[in-house]
Amino acid sequence: MWSQKGVKLTAKQRGFHLVTSDVIQQLPELKLVSVGLLHLFIQHTSASLTLNENADPSVRHDFERYFNQAVPENEPYYEHLDEGSDDMPAHLKSSILGSSLSIPITNGRLNIGTWQGIYLCEHRNHGGNRSLVATIQGE
Amino acid sequence: MWSQKGVKLTAKQRGFHLVTSDVIQQLPELKLVSVGLLHLFIQHTSASLTLNENADPSVRHDFERYFNQAVPENEPYYEHLDEGSDDMPAHLKSSILGSSLSIPITNGRLNIGTWQGIYLCEHRNHGGNRSLVATIQGE
């Protein structure tokens, strides 16, 4: 069985956002799969997807602070400056964190660990809505 | 054909560990697939999976030293401190390196390069056993 559809995530402020339940609510097809995989793909180069701790909001705050110092704005060697000082770091963070996730599906549910959640990583100051393509396959 | 099962990796010390043969031994189903994919997913947020050099142990040592300086403990801006100084860096390293691998299967074997091996990246000082979900699909 294959199912593919768009998933929309509303505009969020710069930072790391837990979107597990938002994504699952848009994918009732998950319940039809006993064994399979969910592939989530973000169609942007300045936002990304990752899995991490789903309980303590301070983890997401520390993610934002860490990546801001690890991938600074206004590096003297940046040439790509036309879209603002947050743009080139956003591209770099997007490739470090990645633009897709593959997650096992077992008995109609995402088979993630107790502490795992899906993060939308918004790297732009004003990123707007973000478009994902969700591909579900399995049996 | 779909096959899905848990793979257990015994507790390892903090660092990067070559686990290719341990994983393959737990997955005899690979031999049944002529063309397909293996998806390996770690159900934790403080350990990760990556592919890298499988021959010289000093590569894994250099990985540990590099990531310890790139993602330091005790950064003054960390808020998430309750679980020890190794915990927040472990979450960050987990997202930088990633929580899953997809590897092509060809004629019953992982179709990886000569020098590629699967690393379990243990980012905690005392991480315990680690649980993976292995999903094999193909024909």
Add this chain to the structure above:
Amino acid sequence: MWSQKGVKLTAKQRGFHLVTSDVIQQLPELKLVSVGLLHLFIQHTSASLTLNENADPSVRHDFERYFNQAVPENEPYYEHLDEGSDDMPAHLKSSILGSSLSIPITNGRLNIGTWQGIYLCEHRNHGGNRSLVATIQGE
């Protein structure tokens, strides 16, 4: 439907290279898939694959400069030195950026965003040709 084949990328200089059209031209099978996934896997530990901005070459130049300072050569703690000063950083960059991509296929085409392209990230000074395994599945 499953299809799997090798994709060759000719030797490129150290840096980040847009290879979207080169990859697609080697995969006419994409046109046969209405809903599916393309998995691209690089069989090396000193080059990597990522998706990022496909329009302005300065983005790729900034990628090269950023990763050269984030993962420096000649760190005093590196032990793995036998293959040249560019080798250990190449292994590290390869794991940070990743060795595979999964991309949705919709109506015979890669369903990537307007600004997304496939980068071959060549981390060695003299990397040679690079071998990919492309696995196409879908219906």
